[in-house]
Amino acid sequence: MKEIKKLLVANRAEIALRIIRTAKALGIKTVAVFSEADKTAAHVAAADEAVSLGSPEASRSYLNIAAIIDAARRVKADAIHPGYGFLSERADFAKAVADAGIIFVGPPASALALAGDKIGARKIAMECAIPVVPGGEVEDLSAARALAARLGFPVVVKAAAGGGGRGMRVVRAETELEEALEAGAREAKQAFGDGRVYLEKFLARPRHVEVQLLCDAYGRVVVLGERECSVQRRHQKLIEESPSPVVDDELRSKMAQAAIKLAQRTGYVNAGTVEFLLDGREFYFLEINARLQVEHPVTELRFNCDLVAEQLKLAAGEPVRDRWEPRGHALECRIYAEDPELGFRPATGEVLYVHKPEGPGVRVDSWIEPGSRITPYYDGLLAKVITYGEDREQARRRMAIALEELVLAGVPHTGGFLRDIVLSEPFIRGELSTRLIDEQFATWRPDQQALRVALAMAATAFVRRIDLTQSATGPTLNRRADRSPWVELRGFVPWS
Amino acid sequence: MKIVRKNQTEEHELELERDQGDQITARVDGSSVVLTIQRLSDGSFLVSDGERRYRGFVCRSESGVEVAIGPYLFSFTLEQAREVRSRSTQVARPEIVAPMPGRVAKVMVAEGDRVRKGQPVLVLEAMKMELVLSAEVPGTVTRLRVTVGTQIEAGAVLVEIKPDLSTQQAETEAS
Numbered sequence: 191m192k193e194i195k196k197l198l199v200a201n202r203a204e205i206a207l208r209i210i211r212t213a214k215a216l217g218i219k220t221v222a223v224f225s226e227a228d229k230t231a232a233h234v235a236a237a238d239e240a241v242s243l244g245s246p247e248a249s250r251s252y253l254n255i256a257a258i259i260d261a262a263r264r265v266k267a268d269a270i271h272p273g274y275g276f277l278s279e280r281a282d283f284a285k286a287v288a289d290a291g292i293i294f295v296g297p298p299a300s301a302l303a304l305a306g307d308k309i310g311a312r313k314i315a316m317e318c319a320i321p322v323v324p325g326g327e328v329e330d331l332s333a334a335r336a337l338a339a340r341l342g343f344p345v346v347v348k349a350a351a352g353g354g355g356r357g358m359r360v361v362r363a364e365t366e367l368e369e370a371l372e373a374g375a376r377e378a379k380q381a382f383g384d385g386r387v388y389l390e391k392f393l394a395r396p397r398h399v400e401v402q403l404l405c406d407a408y409g410r411v412v413v414l415g416e417r418e419c420s421v422q423r424r425h426q427k428l429i430e431e432s433p434s435p436v437v438d439d440e441l442r443s444k445m446a447q448a449a450i451k452l453a454q455r456t457g458y459v460n461a462g463t464v465e466f467l468l469d470g471r472e473f474y475f476l477e478i479n480a481r482l483q484v485e486h487p488v489t490e491l492r493f494n495c496d497l498v499a500e501q502l503k504l505a506a507g508e509p510v511r512d513r514w515e516p517r518g519h520a521l522e523c524r525i526y527a528e529d530p531e532l533g534f535r536p537a538t539g540e541v542l543y544v545h546k547p548e549g550p551g552v553r554v555d556s557w558i559e560p561g562s563r564i565t566p567y568y569d570g571l572l573a574k575v576i577t578y579g580e581d582r583e584q585a586r587r588r589m590a591i592a593l594e595e596l597v598l599a600g601v602p603h604t605g606g607f608l609r610d611i612v613l614s615e616p617f618i619r620g621e622l623s624t625r626l627i628d629e630q631f632a633t634w635r636p637d638q639q640a641l642r643v644a645l646a647m648a649a650t651a652f653v654r655r656i657d658l659t660q661s662a663t664g665p666t667l668n669r670r671a672d673r674s675p676w677v678e679l680r681g682f683v684p685w686s
Numbered sequence: 687m688k689i690v691r692k693n694q695t696e697e698h699e700l701e702l703e704r705d706q707g708d709q710i711t712a713r714v715d716g717s718s719v720v721l722t723i724q725r726l727s728d729g730s731f732l733v734s735d736g737e738r739r740y741r742g743f744v745c746r747s748e749s750g751v752e753v754a755i756g757p758y759l760f761s762f763t764l765e766q767a768r769e770v771r772s773r774s775t776q777v778a779r780p781e782i783v784a785p786m787p788g789r790v791a792k793v794m795v796a797e798g799d800r801v802r803k804g805q806p807v808l809v810l811e812a813m814k815m816e817l818v819l820s821a822e823v824p825g826t827v828t829r830l831r832v833t834v835g836t837q838i839e840a841g842a843v844l845v846e847i848k849p850d851l852s853t854q855q856a857e858t859e860a861s
Binding site: 247373376377380535536537538542543545566593594595596597598599600602605606608609636637639640641642643644645646647648649650651652653654 | 687689698700701702705710712714715719721723728729730733735737738740741742743744745750751752753754755756757758759760761762764785786787788789791792811812816817837839840
């Protein structure tokens with residue numbers, strides 16, 4: 191057994207902050223790393239020490255393996271937690287960390303390599319007699335045409351090295367195939383440095399259900415239930431919950447057995463997730479996410495545990511705890527800097543005001559505060575609102591209220607959109623699918639009553655002489671003081 | 687006054703009828719809205735329309751005002767400001783402008799190329815999505831300001847296009 195005394199967190203934003211908090215509570219010293227864009231970020235302030243990595247571009251900072259290992263050596267960190275995204279699933283990073291004599295809080299490089307190759311992982315699943323969505327690798331356009339014809343349209347183009355929906359394209363007819371292969375390969379190359387793609391049959395309205403695993407170094411695997419993450423846009427999750435409203439004990443046990451088989455077959459250690467598509471009562475292996483998931487708090491609330499603490503114990507060589515009792519229901523909504531009215535286009539800007547929800551059964555994992563800058567360099571996740579209830583309905587009501595409490599200005603975000611989904615009939619009934627947003631919320635508009643109030647407020651603001659012609663044509667207002675609320679207008683605004 | 691919501695497709699007719707400080711009456715698209723407003727200690731406000739109460743926030747944006755009403759965020763521009771801006775850009779230099787910050791993933795034209803209206807010109811990649819930008823007018827590419835891999839800010843001019851004279855005149859006359 192090794193002891194972790196000092197942990198370097200190779201990540202940023204809410205997940206870095208969340209990992210730092212757990213480490214501190216375990217008496218572990220913490221080291222943050224940061225790019226120039228994050229000098230004043232919350233995760234930097236929270237850590238015991240912080241090391242600069244350099245330029246804002248991810249490739250030069252949070253993806254810079256040499257700089258991160260160098261930082262860990264300099265501060266004498268004995269472990270590195272990669273968080274999610276960035277380097278978390280890179281076998282070369284895990285190997286470089288291990289070679290430097292530092293504990294990697296995650297699976298061994300060999301398991302990462304197996305999980306990271308989506309085509310290889312599919313083959314392993316088939317060898318374990320776990321169903322996969324029909325499809326396969328395609329070398330060129332003519333092979334793709336032949337396979338697509340056999341599968342029948344629509345088909346999905348996916349990145350072999352992929353994950354998180356990147357490089358993924360739905361193709362409805364043969365005429366779209368060439369463009370989709372090209373775009374998918376380009377996006378995959380850009381995101382993963384590997385342009386290989388494969389084709390899969392497109393399931394019309396599947397659910398996304400995933401199984402949380404904890405695996406120790408002695409071959410033991412425990413399952414911490416499932417999460418349903420069907421509410422997605424661009425094949426990326428927006429709402430997650432545990433348990434799934436439709437998975438019963440029989441199905442749960444089958445999916446758990448499949449996940450355990452895969453973990454054992456890949457030599458998996460630490461926390462991991464096996465993702466499935468669920469179509470009726472048939473489930474298909476999707477991929478292994480060899481890291482802590484964004485949506486892990488849903489499992490934490492349901493199992494009353496701290497998954498990062500478990501990860502640190504497993505990384506230090508402790509055996510996995512074998513008794514886990516679930517209770518109640520947990521939900522998570524992801525607040526992204528995106529405009530739900532413009533096809534979830536990523537937005538940038540500065541947070542000018544934020545009021546975060548609180549209360550019984552409500553947890554908010556976030557990194558933003560007034561002045562936080564949302565830049566194009568990184569993922570736009572601003573906050574995760576997580577609620578717990580004795581049953582799904584209590585968790586859902588708490589979520590609706592929590593999202594009503596959220597106020598955030600300065601950058602478009604998904605808060606209001608998610609509130610409306612949580613209050614919608616299909617969501618209340620648990621009638622979910624990965625197509626829910628596309629099919630039922632594509633033309634979503636904000637609450638009309640709130641819009642009327644906003645319009646009346648805007649009329650007041652315009653009349654009370656905010657000089658808008660100047661701001662529309664004049665110099666860009668980028669100093670925070672210039673843009674903060676009513677600063678120059680305080681004299682005009684007699685609201686008390 | 688005429689107010690446009692940020693996606694530029696939704697116009698609203700507004701008039702502030704009475705302003706008594708903490709109570710205002712406005713005509714919003716022909717019907718009356720009475721609001722009671724109370725400033726809160728953190729700079730936000732509590733607003734009631736007689737039926738529901740919201741915590742909200744108002745601030746200036748680059749082109750107008752932004753109003754948060756609970757979790758809903760609205761962005762408004764005055765119609766006159768929008769006209770001034772669109773006229774000055776459309777007639778002078780029809781250019782491809784980045785609607786969002788990101789990275790240039792693909793360039794489909796070269797300087798000197800002729801482009802049709804609606805022809806894809808480049809692909810922008812931001813965070814986890816791709817966006818195809820197309821020519822808004824027919825013309826000739828006079829300057830390519832970016833290459834694959836260039837990081838760009840929202841609003842940056844990416845490609846300059848000299849519009850075909852006849853088409854430009856036709857569009858100017860039509861507007």
